Amino acid sequence: MQLTVKDMTRIFSFSRTNVGSKVVLAATGAVIFLFLIGHMLGNLQIFEGPERLNAYAALLKSTGKLLWGARIMLLVAVTLHIVTAAKVTLANWRARPVGYTCKKNIETSYAARTMIITGPLVFLYVAYHLMMFTLLKTGPEYSETDVYANVVAAFKMPVISGVYIVAMLILGAHLYHGIWSMLQTVGIGNSRYRRLRRTVAPAVAIVIAAGYIAIPVAVLAGIVK
Numbered sequence: 502m503q504l505t506v507k508d509m510t511r512i513f514s515f516s517r518t519n520v521g522s523k524v525v526l527a528a529t530g531a532v533i534f535l536f537l538i539g540h541m542l543g544n545l546q547i548f549e550g551p552e553r554l555n556a557y558a559a560l561l562k563s564t565g566k567l568l569w570g571a572r573i574m575l576l577v578a579v580t581l582h583i584v585t586a587a588k589v590t591l592a593n594w595r596a597r598p599v600g601y602t603c604k605k606n607i608e609t610s611y612a613a614r615t616m617i618i619t620g621p622l623v624f625l626y627v628a629y630h631l632m633m634f635t636l637l638k639t640g641p642e643y644s645e646t647d648v649y650a651n652v653v654a655a656f657k658m659p660v661i662s663g664v665y666i667v668a669m670l671i672l673g674a675h676l677y678h679g680i681w682s683m684l685q686t687v688g689i690g691n692s693r694y695r696r697l698r699r700t701v702a703p704a705v706a707i708v709i710a711a712g713y714i715a716i717p718v719a720v721l722a723g724i725v726k
């Protein structure tokens with residue numbers, strides 16, 4: 502199928518509507534979500550020892566153009582996600598410049614109301630994380646080939662492990678509401694599926710947060726060394 506200029510204009514106009522913004526948030530959220538699952542499964546290979554994790558890191562690097570393609574896709578998804586979330590939040594604030602005198606939160610949760618705080622915090626965490634392991638290599642140790650040693654040296658420091666654990670809990674809260682919203686956007690929002698959403702959203706968020714948290718905890722406990 503070939504997209505014409507007219508089709509592109511229609512897609513662009515749709516993305517600027519409220520429903521369009523929700524779809525953009527859900528679609529970009531899904532790309533980020535897939536990355537999070539892949540990155541978690543990759544990282545969990547640390548439990549199988551240095552050879553396994555380092556071989557996995559080397560394999561990723563050897564894919565060259567494929568890796569860069571995935572990185573660019575992720576960067577585009579993250580940028581669109583942030584810009585759209587900021588736009589929706591600003592529009593909501595503009596629609597109600599004076600707060601409610603008596604506000605009762607009915608179909609919402611603490612995680613939903615704090616998306617605009619947990620989102621930027623996750624972003625700050627990612628910036629810190631990339632500076633440590635990828636961009637500035639500011640971690641306590643840095644070897645191009647020994648990713649295992651880099652991770653263990655970093656997490657041996659309780660402050661770094663602490664920052665990661667707190668960040669993963671914040672990420673879990675963001676994911677909880679994000680998955681919930683995404684399921685609603687794709688049509689699993691009516692009362693028939695409400696129960697399913699109530700189970701799936703927290704369960705997936707907990708599995709992802711716990712999967713990542715297991716690594717600093719295992720290093721601090723001396724299980725991974």
Ligand code: HEM
Nearest residue numbers: 540544558572627630634635648652665672713714716717
């Ligand atoms: C225990 C938790 C985590 C560990 C041990 C970990 C480990 C790593 C390591 C070692 C790298 C560098 C790989 C290399 O270039 O050799 C990396 C890259 C990266 N991590 Fe994590 N990570 C964790 C959690 C996360 C989370 C929660 C996010 C996102 C919210 C994230 C986002 C990224 C991104 C975007 C990259 C760059 C990927 C690339 O260069 O292609 N990481 N991580």
